[in-house]
Amino acid sequence: MSDLDGYIWYDGKLVPWRNATTHVLTHSLHYGLAVFEGVRAYNTDIGTAIFRLQDHTRRLFNSAHIYQMKIPYDQAAINQAQVDVVRENKLESCYIRPLVFYGSEKMGVSPKGATVHVAIAAWSWGAYLGQEALEQGIRVKVSSYARQHVNVTMPRAKVASTYANSILANAEALDHGYDEAILLDTEGFVAEGSGENIFIVRDGVLCEPEIASALTGITRSTIHTIAADLGIPVQTKRLTRDDLYIADEAFFSGTAAEVTPIREIDGRVIGAGSRGPVTAKIQQAFFDIANGRNAKYHHWLTKV
Numbered sequence: 001m002s003d004l005d006g007y008i009w010y011d012g013k014l015v016p017w018r019n020a021t022t023h024v025l026t027h028s029l030h031y032g033l034a035v036f037e038g039v040r041a042y043n044t045d046i047g048t049a050i051f052r053l054q055d056h057t058r059r060l061f062n063s064a065h066i067y068q069m070k071i072p073y074d075q076a077a078i079n080q081a082q083v084d085v086v087r088e089n090k091l092e093s094c095y096i097r098p099l100v101f102y103g104s105e106k107m108g109v110s111p112k113g114a115t116v117h118v119a120i121a122a123w124s125w126g127a128y129l130g131q132e133a134l135e136q137g138i139r140v141k142v143s144s145y146a147r148q149h150v151n152v153t154m155p156r157a158k159v160a161s162t163y164a165n166s167i168l169a170n171a172e173a174l175d176h177g178y179d180e181a182i183l184l185d186t187e188g189f190v191a192e193g194s195g196e197n198i199f200i201v202r203d204g205v206l207c208e209p210e211i212a213s214a215l216t217g218i219t220r221s222t223i224h225t226i227a228a229d230l231g232i233p234v235q236t237k238r239l240t241r242d243d244l245y246i247a248d249e250a251f252f253s254g255t256a257a258e259v260t261p262i263r264e265i266d267g268r269v270i271g272a273g274s275r276g277p278v279t280a281k282i283q284q285a286f287f288d289i290a291n292g293r294n295a296k297y298h299h300w301l302t303k304v
């Protein structure tokens with residue numbers, strides 16, 4: 001991942017990768033309050049372009065607003081900074097990581113008085129769960145750890161502290177020989193993956209869990225648009241873990257995961273145990289859009 005000779009945008013300047021450092025007393029490192037985004041640029045038919053850049057930046061600002069962090073730049077500047085990072089690193093396609101965090105000027109629970117810093121890195125990142133996963137599908141475990149209650153960590157924010165929960169769930173899945181975890185909410189209904197939203201297909205209908213305790217994924221909203229284009233009905237409802245077991249198809253959606261089919265959950269084979277036909281259609285439509293092959297969605301692409 002690390003292009004050690006690359007550049008990172010850091011508080012308004014492009015600095016060499018190895019100089020983009022912070023102090024060990026950085027407040028966010030100790031107390032877990034940093035907000036971030038995961039964004040992808042694709043080598044599209046119209047050149048390198050960042051996918052849904054404005055939506056990701058809006059969510060970054062919403063996340064900061066929820067946690068009362070004041071980003072010292074406006075959204076246009078952060079959009080431009082992401083374009084500059086991709087261009088400066090000469091990346092044709094890549095993953096972009098904007099991060100907003102509190103500095104080391106203040107210790108103690110309250111960050112008041114600490115500087116709000118912004119860093120934006122970009123690196124080449126292929127299929128998040130492996131190229132084979134995109135074709136064959138992955139094996140997933142329902143975690144023994146619940147997703148945080150909606151009044152514990154704020155679900156509309158992409159905040160670093162949420163991911164200690166994700167790390168536990170993902171580690172448990174890997175330790176048990178699976179590829180990824182699904183988390184249930186505190187009432188036992190399906191929430192999301194450790195870093196993804198989840199969809200299932202039942203009798204030709206695309207179903208997703210109520211979004212309550214899950215991140216409002218941008219890829220999830222792209223899937224909604226694709227489903228509408230393909231005439232596939234979408235249902236949002238409370239899903240139980242055994243709803244997943246008897247699904248005809250299942251897949252994860254996310255910027256990193258893109259559209260990753262799920263072929264088995266907790267030892268139950270899903271459908272035919274491979275990427276399902278509806279999943280394949282949605283996945284193809286997603287990659288056509290992200291790679292600029294569908295002119296109807298060129299407005300979602302910001303050329304670098």
Ligand SMILES: Cc1[nH+]cc(COP(=O)(O)O)c(CN[C@@H](CCC(=O)O)C(=O)O)c1O
Nearest residue numbers: 038195196197215217218219220254255256
């Ligand atoms: C918990 C969670 N839920 C859903 C999503 C899907 O959201 P969206 O990317 O807007 O469709 C992500 C993105 N996970 C990011 C972080 C992955 C990582 O390992 O870091 C991502 O996909 O970039 C999550 O982290």
